[in-house]
Amino acid sequence: MSSSDDDTPLVKDRANGAKSEDRIPKNVDRALDKQLPSNGHVEPGVSIRMGPVEDMDVDTPQTNGNANGKRKARTSLTNGKSYKEASSSEDDDKPLSKRRRTSQKQAKEDSDTDLSDVPLRVRKPPKATAAQIGESSDSDTPLNAKLVKQKEIIEKAAEKEAKSIRNKEKTAAKRKPKVISESEDDDVPLARKRKQPAKRASNGVQKPDSDSDVPLAKKKPQPKKGKAKAEPAVPAKKGKGKAKAEQTEQDKEAEDEEESYKWWEDPTKGDGTKKWTTLEHNGVVFPPEYEPLPKNVKLIYDGVPVTLHKDAEEIATFYGGMLNSTHNIENPTFNKNFFEDFTAVLDKTGNGKDKSGNTVKIKKFDKCDFKPIFEHFEADRAKKKALPAAEKKALKAQKDEAEAPYMFCMWDGRKQKVGNFRVEPPGLFRGRGEHPKTGRLKKRVTPEQIIINIGKEATVPEAPTGHRWKEIKHDQEGTWLAMWQENINGAYKYVMLAANSDIKGQSDYKKFEKARELKKHIDRIRKDYQRELKSEKMVDRQRATAIYLIDQFALRAGNEKGEDEADTVGCCSLKFQHITLKPPNYVIFDFLGKDSIRFYDEVQVDSQVFKNLKIFKKAPKTEGDDIFDRLTTSALNKHLTSYMPGLTAKVFRTYNASWTMARLLKDMKAVGTVAEKVKAYNDANREVAILCNHKRTVAAGHAGSVEKMQDKIDGLRYQVWRTKLMMIDVDPRMKKKKGAEFFERPEDLDDDWVKQHQDALVEEQRQKITKKFEKENEKLKADGEKEMKPKELDERLEVAEELAQKFKKENKTGKVEAEGKGPTVDKIEGNIDKLNQRIETMKVQLEDKEGNKEVALGTSKINYIDPRLTVVFSKKFDVPIERFFSKTLREKFDWAIKSVDEDWDF
The missing domain is CATH 3.90.15.10 (Topoisomerase I; Chain A, domain 3)
Incomplete structure (x- = not known):
């Protein structure tokens, strides 16, 4: 109407x-x-x-x-x-x-x-601020005008690029009949076929940028060039050997196998709906059964300690163990939902009992005191933290050994790492944001709820004793190994392959290739x-x-x-x-x-x-x-x-972020130290985040983190001043030569600050000596040797006391004795230069951190900017890829690191 x-x-x-x-x-x-x-x-x-x-x-x-x-x-x-x-x-x-x-x-x-x-x-x-996008703060152009102008330039470049790509494709289509491919020459006269080998007699080197606009998925694989492409993104850096040493034998085997198989050079792989032919795995790992609390640890209700049935007690421990999570326990919705589910289980199990065996009906949440439970878990956590390093290592090794069979599967005959092979333990649902079901009970998952996906010819893993699987499937279109339905939202949970597996990598690859394709349209x-x-x-x-x-x-x-x-x-x-x-x-x-x-x-x-x-x-x-x-x-x-086939709304976010970053990198001239180059990258990343609206609230610990960094810078400035005074100790004439101003202490580093800083340095020295002593004793104990006596520690701590006395004398006399072997003015000046370089590097890092406080750089870099662009920056400007991608992300984007060089273009 x-x-x-x-x-x-x-x-x-x-x-x-x-x-x-x-x-x-x-x-x-x-x-x-x-x-x-x-x-x-x-x-x-x-x-x-x-x-x-x-x-x-x-x-x-x-x-x-x-x-x-x-x-x-x-x-x-x-x-x-x-x-x-x-x-x-x-x-x-x-x-x-x-x-x-x-x-x-x-x-x-x-x-x-x-x-x-x-x-x-x-x-x-x-x-x-201007600094947040890498601009000079004293620019006369308003920030908003800069960004609008920048976006206009980027969009015009995109329009030009799209037309250029379509024109190239039209030209290529017209020439196509003249090109004879291996699959289309069946009807070609033999004389023309014989000319083909001569055409291929070149060394196979491709002209630069000849197909920079063609998605990698469309490019013909070049098996003979595999070695050249297999080079790492950056030369091996210090510390890499240590990471390798921590890898398991299975990891090494999987990596060795990966070297011989680069799925991104095989564009036909994964194009169909069938994801695998053979699949073998060992199922999932269940969380341990609930261990009841000690008899002296109880929930207190209305001032009375109560004994609960183990099912109800377990739920009480979920809440009691998280009393330090104020975000949840101060949320009325969380408390209401928890107490509803808690009382439902209490009603089923007969509520609580007091010490005389009388029933105590728990009706009101505000009369419940979970502190004894929390204190028990806190003591337990502290006890585990205080375990000797050798014992912690042994426990970890024991756990790894038990889980080893579940960490890898055989996917089409190739060993692949499994991601989340552990079934989620029971607990309280927290949810994201203001979820209406926050605080609800996440029930324990049983084998009877789990569906296993495995190859028909493979041996089905055995369910735990006394249990059976819900169902066995052979779904070759699915990339999951096991699944179950959780009780909170009825959502399905999956055991998938790890982030660095072929399947996960192909998913990311296709996502970014889809964004590359969008630039044509x-x-x-x-x-x-x-x-x-x-x-x-x-x-x-x-x-x-x-x-x-x-x-x-x-x-x-x-x-x-x-x-x-x-x-x-x-x-x-x-x-x-x-x-x-x-x-x-x-x-x-x-x-x-x-x-x-x-x-x-x-x-x-x-x-x-x-x-x-x-x-x-x-x-x-x-x-x-x-x-x-x-x-x-x-x-x-x-x-x-x-x-465009497969184009959805979410592709725009990936395209806009990647295209913007690609344009910024093209014009970038990153120079200076590694820290300055990293800042240049972050400035570009930040601009992408702002232009693409990837914002975040300032982290709660940001101010404290910035303060710590500033303290470190001030500590280095103090060290510079103190080192300068050593020059006078070596050659008193330097005071007149350099001038009194050169040796003045920075104004903001007053006497009170100096005293506090010196005390902190002495305490840091004590802790360092003590920790080293304890670690050496642990090793002696593990090796069955006699431990060192406390007297040894006292002797070692004398070094810290000597440092305290040295500071005391310096404060009194205003003079600093030169340190090191054979100190000279040249050596001291060299030390000052090194300290000043460290200060400048830390200032760049601090500025970078401050600029990032409201911008979600991680969101852009991980989810929306094609990782190959980061690899291009890494290679082009000789910055270790480790400065941009953590170990986990390097595994996730292994395909990107190994598949492009510095000339690749989005």
Whole structure:
């Protein structure tokens, strides 16, 4: 039923809220053009929070990221998700501890408005400084203008590149009949066939950049060049031998085998749906059974120690063991959910008993005291920490030996490392962000819940004694080895291959190759959505607006959620209250995104996009109604596949990050020390993160970390000053020669600071001596030899006492005796130069750290920037790849490190 207002392209659907008309009358556009002041064409794509803007009046958002009650769901995609779909995730490598959460407690403390009904706090968006993107802080050009200009240059380069690639492909297609491939020459006359070997008689060296635009997957494998390509990204560095020594025999065997097989040179591998032919493995490792608490450790209820059934006691230990996790135990939802599940088990097991055997019914959470349980676990942890190194090593070796059979599988006859072969232990579900089920009981997984996936000819691993597997499958399209359904969200958990396995590597490889392919079509896609922003069809205009937001601001597409899931949204599922419009063309986004992480941003958009959003929000739409009510994620992705097979909304994030980084690296001139080169890389990475909206909150420990680094720098400055004074001790004439100013102590390093620093140096010396003594005694004990007596330690500690006396004398006389063998002025000046170099290096690192505090460099580098670009930087500027990728990431991106050289181009 149409609205009475002819200018309002909306209808009111009682079941689903307000819904847009299917067409937009021209008079609506004309009316809005008169309302909105024209400020010319805007080059959008950079959020306002990244730079200063003039203050403007704006209505406060109606909510702060959450609608009242649960969001209406069109479909629930989780329950119907297959194990194949559920096994892929863009953020698998992102540690849970690194993900940002917003607590209810913070909301109440920090908000300036009444937020009693919402779990988020309103905060002013952070602004990036010039230093955060590697720019000089004294530049006259405003930061926001710099980024807008940079983005415009990058997008124009992308348009030019796309046209160039298509022209090359057209030219190649015209010449194709003249080229005779091995598979197409069956009907070619014999005389022409005989000419082919002569054509191949060259040395096989390819001209530089001859196919730089062709994805590696399309390139013909060059088996004869395998040796040259197998060179490591950088020469072997110090410390590498130590890492090798720690590897197991199985690791070495797997690595040796890897040397002879480079799947990225075999583009046909993994193209079909069949993932394996033969598969053998040994199943999974279950967590140990619960060990009851000692009889003297009990839950206290209303002041009375109570004995619980072991099932209930185990749940009590889950909560008691995490009393130091204030984020959880101060969360009312967490406590409520835990106590509901706890009391349900208590009711089944007869509640608690006091020392006389009388039943104690546990009814109120606030009467429960879990401190005795927590203290027991704390003492246990301290005891394990204090174990001698030899004993810790023996325990680890014992554990590794028990798990060794599960660490590797045979996949198509090749040994592959298994990732998470351990079944999750029972515990309390924590969830991500403000999850409604946080605190619920994660039940113990039994073999009867587990499905094993294995080859038909392979021996099925035996289930634990007295148990059996739920099912045995031979699914050759699946890349999982075992799976089970957990009880919290009904989600499936999988045992997969490790990050450095062929299958995982191929998944990453295909993801980045898909992004490389997008560069051929990006200009057409952008041209089309710019045109459709003015379409009379509502569905086309909504789709174009959504693609614009996804491309320009890196919004996720978004899927609908069920009522028992966290209320998170993306672009297609944005609600009325999630965006606030601020004339002339500013949009404020405020919603819970993936993992319940708050997305808050103020952005400047194209004037037509602003006008469209105003139309999409027009009355009678209100809170809880969809902005893009005629668009779904599946419809959006279906439209995108018309440009390129397999193209989905999430590919834009990977493409934009990788393309931006590739453009920045092309123009980069990284010089200086390794630390300065690493900073240059991080500056580029930071710019990608800002342009692609990869932001994070400042880490809680950031200030302390920066302070520690500054303390180290100050310590080196003190050492420089002290070393300078040694020159006077060697040659008193240096005071006159260098001038009194040269020997003055830095003003900020006053007497109090010097005294505290000297005390810290003496204490550090004591601890170092003591730890070395204890370690040597442990070794003697392990070897069955007699331990050293405490007197030996006292004698060694005299060195620290001598240092304390030396400082005391220096403070009194103002003179410093020269140290070292045969000290000379030249030697001392050389030492000063070395110290100053260390100071400069640490200053660069400190500046880098400070610049990174609000930018999620890891997100960009691990998930969105093609790792081959990092390898190119490493080789081009001779920086060890270890400076960018940890050991785990080097294993994950082994294919990238071994497959490209410094001339490779995204």
